[in-house]
Structure formats: structure tokens, C-alpha cells
Amino acid sequence: MTDAHVPLLEIEGLKVQFSGSRGVVKAVDGISLTVERGETLAILGESGSGKSVSASVVMNILDMPPGRITAGSVRFEGRDLLKMTPAERRKINGSEIAIIFQDPLAHLNPVYSVGWQIAEVFRIHGRARDAAGAMDKAVALMERVGIANARSRADQYPHQFSGGQRQRVMIAMALALSPKLIIADEPTTALDVTVQRQILDLIKDLQREMGMGLILITHDLAVAGLMADRVAIIKDGTIVESGVIREAFTTPKAAYTQQLLAAIPDVEKSQRGAPETELRPPLLVARDLSKDYHLSHGLVRGSSGMMRAVDRVNFTLREKQTLGIVGESGSGKSTIARLLMRLTDPTSGSVHFHGKDLFSLRGADLLAFRRDVQMVFQDPYGSLNPKMSVADIVAEPLAIHRDILSRERWRDRVRDLLAMVGLKPDHADRYPHQFSGGQRQRIAIARALASQPRVIICDEAVSALDVSIQAQIIALLADLRDKLDLSYIFITHDLPVVRSFADEIMVMKGGAVVEYGPTDDLFLRPKDEYTRTLLSAGEIPVWMQRIETVAHHGA
Amino acid sequence: MRFFKRSLFTLLSMAGLLLLVFFLSRMTGDPSYLFLPLDASAADRAAFSQLHGFDDPIYVQFGRYVVDLLNLDFGTSLSQQRSAMDIALEAFPHTLTLVSMALAIAFAGAILFGSLAARKPGGMIDRLISILSLTGASTPDFWVAIILVLIFAVSLGWLPTSGVGGPLYWIIPLFVLVLRPFGLLGQVVRGSMINALSSPYVKTAYAKGASEQKIIFVHALRNSMLPVITVAGDLAANLLNGAVIVETVFGWPGIGRLMIDAIMQRDFAVIQASILVTACAILILNILLDIAYVVLDPRVRHA
Structure with missing residues (x-):
């Protein structure tokens, strides 16, 4: 018995299925894996692959019903978690196994102070003498995870913290009793890029300090490469590849792994429009564009503050080119999109489109402008009306701008547009819920193309999609630009995504432009400190950069 | 503001x-x-x-x-030849005690049963409680009042038919008043509790190892209270007004019966004074509700 090795966590042949109105779905279909003490295992997969479901089985927080564990065992230090009594199981949660969730705002209770919520872990497991003792420990933990003024901030509520700080609170809560195993379920996906790196570093430091085993669930290859010792790549509920991460990434055996690796934005492959030397005529010119918002939280209306969302921004979008606008949440990038779409008026400044002043357009001129500038939104689930067929959605611009095409020819046009974006013409009679996220985004692009626009504004258009799908959509956009002479304004928080695609990049912070120039200059010779932070945050580990080149050129 | x-x-x-x-x-x-x-x-x-x-x-x-x-002169009662406000203020405490006791019972019962039902939506207990609360919410109170008097006071003779006195006098009027608010609140508690129990922060609480009672009554309950408070406030105002029927049926000397009597007698000053008192009570109730929101939800505090 002494020489028999007992891993920290051992999942064997786990099967989970969900029964719903559309039949039974096998979310996890026979997964086996182990985690050793002190090591990091990355579970890598795209949305719906079953990675989070496996985690919720380990954590005993699977919704049952509709979920059902049909086979397998989950052994923690040799004890089968699935065969324990509820009371035994509860003792382990929070004290020996803990979890860090993706969205800390939703996962913290809004009506209790963060100090109370951290202290609760000590109280539940009887590790503090009294409430005050538990609170002292909570404050010490908050200091440890890097929250300043922890004593006074402990009395504050989750909504008073920033996203990164909330995630620190979640981490403090998970680490409270120095568990042996931590599950981090997409711990940085909901955070701004510059904060992501800090949180990952914090998790790694604490893991080393306490010698915990870590299961890192992620869709992001760079995050996995940065953090993990070993990797298990999941697709459709089964593990397609597993092993030491460097080996799995350098000599991938499964076709799916190769596909994932190929989807990493390639530095050398260019999908840009015009060569940099060629200066094309300007299409859209913004000068000193500013937008203020009123904040009314004072007692008297007059005393309310002003928030400058966009601060004297200048840029030029040239024909057949792509301008990338990059920034974190609150940087003003979406306000620029709203201004360019004429959804809101600027406080000062001007935008000229084809030499015409955008903000003085009225009536027929404005309608004509709306034909020329279209938009693709971030969330392909929210931006398509679920009650309209694909044909109706794509033909809607034609219904608004009646002079484009006579009604009899709409149907053919819709079929052409669907073919253009890589869908089947027969998809026209289906409804949005019958499509995946990537397909929906293609439908949204087809809709944008219907009025034959000159400019398409993409507001985080690929952020909600899986990595491999992101690459496909960007390739599609590049292809359409060349075929249809389009220009793009591509708004994103993710610098690597735009590198191969944008001709120029404008980096924004707090409403102002911090750096603006040709893409390569910005990546190779960033002038501003903030741009450098953004670049280093999105960087893939050096050892992965090498394989990635190999993957691209080998393919 | x-x-x-x-x-x-x-x-x-x-x-x-x-x-x-x-x-x-x-x-x-x-x-x-x-x-x-x-x-x-x-x-x-x-x-x-x-x-x-x-x-x-x-x-x-x-x-x-x-x-x-x-000048704070609320007029003189024609029938009693004394201050109308005095008459209204004498009657009001009778209504207030009856209504607040009824509401407290309905509230406590609704939280208990609603939470129990929300534990397993669609389960046996849930269906049983749903039937109970739906019945409560949809039974006309004057009918229940008469039936109860018929059974327990007239036929069995266990309870007094009407009037005020010892604890026995409270039973039927309270039961009649509790029925509807209990049914309605029970439904609201159930709904908002199901919502709260399926929220991500409840998952966090399970992951911490919290017990089920703690999750229901500490984590989920406070979050699910906001809609419940809104409905309860509305019901309280309704009860203050709706006490008219119960007070008339059971000869309860409260403000509802006073109002009816005053209207019958065209005792204008008393009508005006009792309506003023009721309106003030509802005003104070609304202020208390606002305070309850602030206490329960920190996000309202800092908004």
C-alpha cells in the first residue's frame, strides 16, 4: 500500500449527460485524468466542450436535474467524491478543494460585504474562534491578494470593486483554508487584458507558495502555455490529446490540437489590405472628436459631473483599409462606434465621410449615409432577432432602403449574400437558434453587406467566438474587403487578433488616443508605456512562438 | 433627491x-x-x-x-359631538394591530413555505404548496369569513361570532385577513427564491461548503426579498383599506368600520379624519418600505 501512488485527483471514465426538451446531450463522454500535488493541469477546449461541466462535478455543483452523472468516479486523495454523504462532501468544499469562477461580479453575493463573504469560509469550517476572528483573517487574506486598504475595503460590497479586484476577492475566498486543489474556471476571461496577466501571476505565485494542485480551465492557448505543466485538450466531451504541455503543443498528435495551434494569430501571415507604401484616398476623417456624458448622482441636478468618454480623437480611415481601435473597457472605443453610426451626437469635433460633414446630414442624405456604413456587433446571439428567419434578417437593409433592389430579387440576393459569407443558400429559411456562434456572426456580416456598404464597423465582432472560429471570421472579412472594396473599423480589446488584419492601429485609454500608427510600427516599436503593457499582456510565451511558426509553415 | x-x-x-x-x-x-x-x-x-x-x-x-x-382642527363629529380626529385615532390602533399581526403571519408563512417550495421546483412539496397558496390567493375573504363563522361560531360554538375580547376573538378575523396575502406572497417568494437559488453566487456558496439552510436563508433569501417587499407593501396598504369588510363582518371597532358608519350617517368630519389617518399610515408605510430597500440592498444605498 505504501508504494502505491495515490494522485491528488483522479477522474476515471466520467460521463455526464443533460436531458432537455431536445433530447439527451452527452456533455462529458468518458473523461479520465489525474492531477498531482503542486502541479498545474490545463483543461483546454472551446465552449460546449464539457470542460466546465467536469469542473462542476468535481466541485459537486452540477445542476441535477437536468444534469446526470451516468458513469465514472472522481477520487480525491483516494476517496471517491461521488460516493460520499452530503455532509462529508460539504466538509471538503472550500477547505480542501476550492474554485475560482469566470465572472466574479455574478459569483459574489451582491448584498453582503466582501469581508463577510471571505470570512464565511472560516466560519463554515469552524476555523475561527468568533466572527471578529474570521473577519481579521479575511482582511489578512485581502492584503495577501493585493487589495490596498483591506481593513476598510472589507466592509464594502462587490459592486464597489473593479473587475480585477473582484477576482482577487474570489481568489482570497478560494485560498482561505489553503486547499490542496484549486480549480480556476476561465479565471481571466471576463477581465481586461492588462489585468489578466496580474491575476494569472497572482494565482501562480500563491500556488507555488502553498503547493496546491491547480486545474486551469481555459479556451486560451496562450494562458495554458503560460501556466500549465500538463494539458488535456477536450472536444465534444472527450479528451483528444493529453500530456506534458510542451510536448503536446510542439508535436501535436490529434488533428484538433493542430487546428487549435494554427488558429493562433500568425505574426508573419498578413491579411492586410493595401501595402503600407500606397496611400489610398481618405474615406472617413475624424477631427478633434469629443463626447461628454452627464453623470447625475448629485442631490441637485446642476452639481452633476461630466464624463469625457471620447477626448479629441483624430483618425483617418482610407479606402480598402482596416483601422483597428484597441482599448480596454471604458476606453471610449464603443462610443466612437456610436458616433460614427450617428447613434449619438458629439460634444465637439467633426467627422467627414467622402468630404461631407457627417453630423450635419439630414433626411435623405442621412439615409444614404446609413447605407454606406454598416455595423457588426459583438454578441451574435443578441444582435439577431430570434423570431425572424435568416432571409428576413439579411434582407432587412433592403426593406429599409427600398431603392436598392426590387422585392422580387431579394431572395436571390439573400442567397448570394449567404454564399458570400460561407453559408449555404438553403440556410435562408432557418432561424438564428439553429446556428452556432460563428455561423450567426456570418449571418450578421451578410446583413451588413446587403446594402452594399463602403465601411463596416466591427465592434468586438469576434470577441465572443472561440479561437478557431475567430480566425475563420477574420479571414472572411479580409477576403470580403478585397472582393468588395470595403473598409473596416475593427474595434477590439485584443491586440493579437488585429495584428495580421489591421493596416493601422489606434490604441485608446480613458477616451484619449495614446498611440496611433501603422500596425508593424506599433507592434515592433511601441512608443507608449500603455501600448507596451497591452502588448506584453497579450503575448504568447516565447516557447510557444517557435512552435506556432512551425505549425503554420508545416500546414 | x-x-x-x-x-x-x-x-x-x-x-x-x-x-x-x-x-x-x-x-x-x-x-x-x-x-x-x-x-x-x-x-x-x-x-x-x-x-x-x-x-x-x-x-x-x-x-x-x-x-x-x-390649524390642525379636523372638525367635530355630528353624531358624537366631539373631535373627529379623536374618534379616528381611537379606532385606528384596533385596525393597526389586526393588520400588522395578519401581515406578520402571512409574511413569515410565505417565506417559510415559498422557500420550501423553491428548493425543488416541480417537486411534491412545491406542488402541494402551490395549490395551497393559489387557493389562498383566490378565495374571496367575505365568503371565508361567513363560512368560518357558520362552522366555528354558530355550529360548533367554539369561537365568538364577533366583537373584541380575549385571544379567541382574534382567531377568525386574523385567519380571514391572512389568507390572501399569504397566498400571494407565497407565490412571489417562491418565484424570486427559485431565481436566487439558480444564481451564480449560490454556486459559490455551495463551493465554499455552506449548508443548504445557510444557502437558502442567508444567501438566497436576502436577495429574493426585494420583490417580496414591494408586493408586501402593496398588500399592507390593501389590508388597511380592506379591513373595512372584516371589521364590519366581525364588529371590530377599527377605522374601517368607523368609516362605513360615518358614511352611512353622513358624518363628514369623521369620514375626512379617518381617511386622513389611513392615508398618513400608508405614507409612513411607504417610507418604511424605502428604508427596508436601503437596508436590504447595498446597491440601492450607493446608487
């Missing part, structure tokens, strides 16, 4: 209410027909009207009423 605005609106609507009551009550007819003997002469009636100021044009009467109000 929000608070001031709300208070202002409440005051305005109260002024509107008093205006309406003043004129509507005077449309019910001449009180002299009720207070003087049937064979009283026209001269007697004129003298009565003159004595109480009913012969003045109605706008003059209203002006006098407003001036008196500002």
Missing part, C-alpha cells in the same frame, strides 16, 4: 385625495335628514344647516375646511 421627489408626490396625491373625499361625501345628501327627526320642519333643517355651516356655498365650506386643517 429620489426621496424628496417621492415625498412631494405623496403629499400632492394626499391633497388630491382630501379634495375628492370632501366633495364626494357632500354629494351623498343632506345630513339633516339623518340627524333630525323625520317630521322636522323646513325651518328646523335650515337652522341645523346654518349651525354646521352646510348652508354656505360649497367652496366656502372647503376654504373653511382647509384653514381649519392648517
Whole structure:
């Protein structure tokens, strides 16, 4: 018995299925894996692959019903978690196994102070003498995870913290009793890029300090490469590849792994429009564009503050080119999109489109402008009306701008547009819920193309999609630009995504432009400190950069 | 700011209410027909009207009423010949105790049963409780009142039919008043509890190792209280007004019965005073509700 090795966590042949109105779905279909003490295992997969479901089985927080564990065992230090009594199981949660969730705002209770919520872990497991003792420990933990003024901030509520700080609170809560195993379920996906790196570093430091085993669930290859010792790549509920991460990434055996690796934005492959030397005529010119918002939280209306969302921004979008606008949440990038779409008026400044002043357009001129500038939104689930067929959605611009095409020819046009974006013409009679996220985004692009626009504004258009799908959509956009002479304004928080695609990049912070120039200059010779932070945050580990080149050129 | 605005609106609507009551009550007819003997002469009636100021044009009467109000004079009861406000204030505590006890019972019961039902939506307990609360919410209270009196007071003789006295006198009126609020609140608690129990922060609590009681009554309950408080406030206002029926049926000397009696007797000052008292009670109730929101939800505090 002494020489028999007992891993920290051992999942064997786990099967989970969900029964719903559309039949039974096998979310996890026979997964086996182990985690050793002190090591990091990355579970890598795209949305719906079953990675989070496996985690919720380990954590005993699977919704049952509709979920059902049909086979397998989950052994923690040799004890089968699935065969324990509820009371035994509860003792382990929070004290020996803990979890860090993706969205800390939703996962913290809004009506209790963060100090109370951290202290609760000590109280539940009887590790503090009294409430005050538990609170002292909570404050010490908050200091440890890097929250300043922890004593006074402990009395504050989750909504008073920033996203990164909330995630620190979640981490403090998970680490409270120095568990042996931590599950981090997409711990940085909901955070701004510059904060992501800090949180990952914090998790790694604490893991080393306490010698915990870590299961890192992620869709992001760079995050996995940065953090993990070993990797298990999941697709459709089964593990397609597993092993030491460097080996799995350098000599991938499964076709799916190769596909994932190929989807990493390639530095050398260019999908840009015009060569940099060629200066094309300007299409859209913004000068000193500013937008203020009123904040009314004072007692008297007059005393309310002003928030400058966009601060004297200048840029030029040239024909057949792509301008990338990059920034974190609150940087003003979406306000620029709203201004360019004429959804809101600027406080000062001007935008000229084809030499015409955008903000003085009225009536027929404005309608004509709306034909020329279209938009693709971030969330392909929210931006398509679920009650309209694909044909109706794509033909809607034609219904608004009646002079484009006579009604009899709409149907053919819709079929052409669907073919253009890589869908089947027969998809026209289906409804949005019958499509995946990537397909929906293609439908949204087809809709944008219907009025034959000159400019398409993409507001985080690929952020909600899986990595491999992101690459496909960007390739599609590049292809359409060349075929249809389009220009793009591509708004994103993710610098690597735009590198191969944008001709120029404008980096924004707090409403102002911090750096603006040709893409390569910005990546190779960033002038501003903030741009450098953004670049280093999105960087893939050096050892992965090498394989990635190999993957691209080998393919 | 929000608070001031709300208070202002409440005051305005109260002024509107008093205006309406003043004129509507005077449309019910001449009180002299009720207070003087049937064979009283026209001269007697004129003298009565003159004595109480009913012969003045109605706008003059209203002006006098407003001036008196500002001097905190709420008028004199025709039937009892004493301050109308005193009469209303004597009756009000009877209503208040009855209503607040009924509400407390309904609230506690709704939280308990609603939470139990929400534990397993669609389960056996849930269905049983749903039937119970739906029945409660949809049974007419005057009918229940009469049936209960018939069974427990008349046939069995266990409980008194009406009036005030020992604890036995409370049982039927309380039961009748509790029924509807319990049913409605139970449904609201169940719904918002199911919502809260499926939220991500409840998952966090499970992951911490919290017990089920703790998750339901500490983590989920406080979050699910906000819609419940809104509905409970509405029900409390309804109860204050709706006590009229129960008080009349059971001879309870509260403000509801006082109002009915005053209307029957065209005792204008008493009608006005009792409506003023009820309106003030509802105003205070709304302030308490606002405070409850702030206490329960920190996000309201900092908004």
C-alpha cells in the first residue's frame, strides 16, 4: 500500500449527460485524468466542450436535474467524491478543494460585504474562534491578494470593486483554508487584458507558495502555455490529446490540437489590405472628436459631473483599409462606434465621410449615409432577432432602403449574400437558434453587406467566438474587403487578433488616443508605456512562438 | 433627491385625495335628514344647516375646511359631538394591530413555505404548496369569513361570532385577513427564491461548503426579498383599506368600520379624519418600505 501512488485527483471514465426538451446531450463522454500535488493541469477546449461541466462535478455543483452523472468516479486523495454523504462532501468544499469562477461580479453575493463573504469560509469550517476572528483573517487574506486598504475595503460590497479586484476577492475566498486543489474556471476571461496577466501571476505565485494542485480551465492557448505543466485538450466531451504541455503543443498528435495551434494569430501571415507604401484616398476623417456624458448622482441636478468618454480623437480611415481601435473597457472605443453610426451626437469635433460633414446630414442624405456604413456587433446571439428567419434578417437593409433592389430579387440576393459569407443558400429559411456562434456572426456580416456598404464597423465582432472560429471570421472579412472594396473599423480589446488584419492601429485609454500608427510600427516599436503593457499582456510565451511558426509553415 | 421627489408626490396625491373625499361625501345628501327627526320642519333643517355651516356655498365650506386643517382642527363629529380626529385615532390602533399581526403571519408563512417550495421546483412539496397558496390567493375573504363563522361560531360554538375580547376573538378575523396575502406572497417568494437559488453566487456558496439552510436563508433569501417587499407593501396598504369588510363582518371597532358608519350617517368630519389617518399610515408605510430597500440592498444605498 505504501508504494502505491495515490494522485491528488483522479477522474476515471466520467460521463455526464443533460436531458432537455431536445433530447439527451452527452456533455462529458468518458473523461479520465489525474492531477498531482503542486502541479498545474490545463483543461483546454472551446465552449460546449464539457470542460466546465467536469469542473462542476468535481466541485459537486452540477445542476441535477437536468444534469446526470451516468458513469465514472472522481477520487480525491483516494476517496471517491461521488460516493460520499452530503455532509462529508460539504466538509471538503472550500477547505480542501476550492474554485475560482469566470465572472466574479455574478459569483459574489451582491448584498453582503466582501469581508463577510471571505470570512464565511472560516466560519463554515469552524476555523475561527468568533466572527471578529474570521473577519481579521479575511482582511489578512485581502492584503495577501493585493487589495490596498483591506481593513476598510472589507466592509464594502462587490459592486464597489473593479473587475480585477473582484477576482482577487474570489481568489482570497478560494485560498482561505489553503486547499490542496484549486480549480480556476476561465479565471481571466471576463477581465481586461492588462489585468489578466496580474491575476494569472497572482494565482501562480500563491500556488507555488502553498503547493496546491491547480486545474486551469481555459479556451486560451496562450494562458495554458503560460501556466500549465500538463494539458488535456477536450472536444465534444472527450479528451483528444493529453500530456506534458510542451510536448503536446510542439508535436501535436490529434488533428484538433493542430487546428487549435494554427488558429493562433500568425505574426508573419498578413491579411492586410493595401501595402503600407500606397496611400489610398481618405474615406472617413475624424477631427478633434469629443463626447461628454452627464453623470447625475448629485442631490441637485446642476452639481452633476461630466464624463469625457471620447477626448479629441483624430483618425483617418482610407479606402480598402482596416483601422483597428484597441482599448480596454471604458476606453471610449464603443462610443466612437456610436458616433460614427450617428447613434449619438458629439460634444465637439467633426467627422467627414467622402468630404461631407457627417453630423450635419439630414433626411435623405442621412439615409444614404446609413447605407454606406454598416455595423457588426459583438454578441451574435443578441444582435439577431430570434423570431425572424435568416432571409428576413439579411434582407432587412433592403426593406429599409427600398431603392436598392426590387422585392422580387431579394431572395436571390439573400442567397448570394449567404454564399458570400460561407453559408449555404438553403440556410435562408432557418432561424438564428439553429446556428452556432460563428455561423450567426456570418449571418450578421451578410446583413451588413446587403446594402452594399463602403465601411463596416466591427465592434468586438469576434470577441465572443472561440479561437478557431475567430480566425475563420477574420479571414472572411479580409477576403470580403478585397472582393468588395470595403473598409473596416475593427474595434477590439485584443491586440493579437488585429495584428495580421489591421493596416493601422489606434490604441485608446480613458477616451484619449495614446498611440496611433501603422500596425508593424506599433507592434515592433511601441512608443507608449500603455501600448507596451497591452502588448506584453497579450503575448504568447516565447516557447510557444517557435512552435506556432512551425505549425503554420508545416500546414 | 429620489426621496424628496417621492415625498412631494405623496403629499400632492394626499391633497388630491382630501379634495375628492370632501366633495364626494357632500354629494351623498343632506345630513339633516339623518340627524333630525323625520317630521322636522323646513325651518328646523335650515337652522341645523346654518349651525354646521352646510348652508354656505360649497367652496366656502372647503376654504373653511382647509384653514381649519392648517390649524390642525379636523372638525367635530355630528353624531358624537366631539373631535373627529379623536374618534379616528381611537379606532385606528384596533385596525393597526389586526393588520400588522395578519401581515406578520402571512409574511413569515410565505417565506417559510415559498422557500420550501423553491428548493425543488416541480417537486411534491412545491406542488402541494402551490395549490395551497393559489387557493389562498383566490378565495374571496367575505365568503371565508361567513363560512368560518357558520362552522366555528354558530355550529360548533367554539369561537365568538364577533366583537373584541380575549385571544379567541382574534382567531377568525386574523385567519380571514391572512389568507390572501399569504397566498400571494407565497407565490412571489417562491418565484424570486427559485431565481436566487439558480444564481451564480449560490454556486459559490455551495463551493465554499455552506449548508443548504445557510444557502437558502442567508444567501438566497436576502436577495429574493426585494420583490417580496414591494408586493408586501402593496398588500399592507390593501389590508388597511380592506379591513373595512372584516371589521364590519366581525364588529371590530377599527377605522374601517368607523368609516362605513360615518358614511352611512353622513358624518363628514369623521369620514375626512379617518381617511386622513389611513392615508398618513400608508405614507409612513411607504417610507418604511424605502428604508427596508436601503437596508436590504447595498446597491440601492450607493446608487
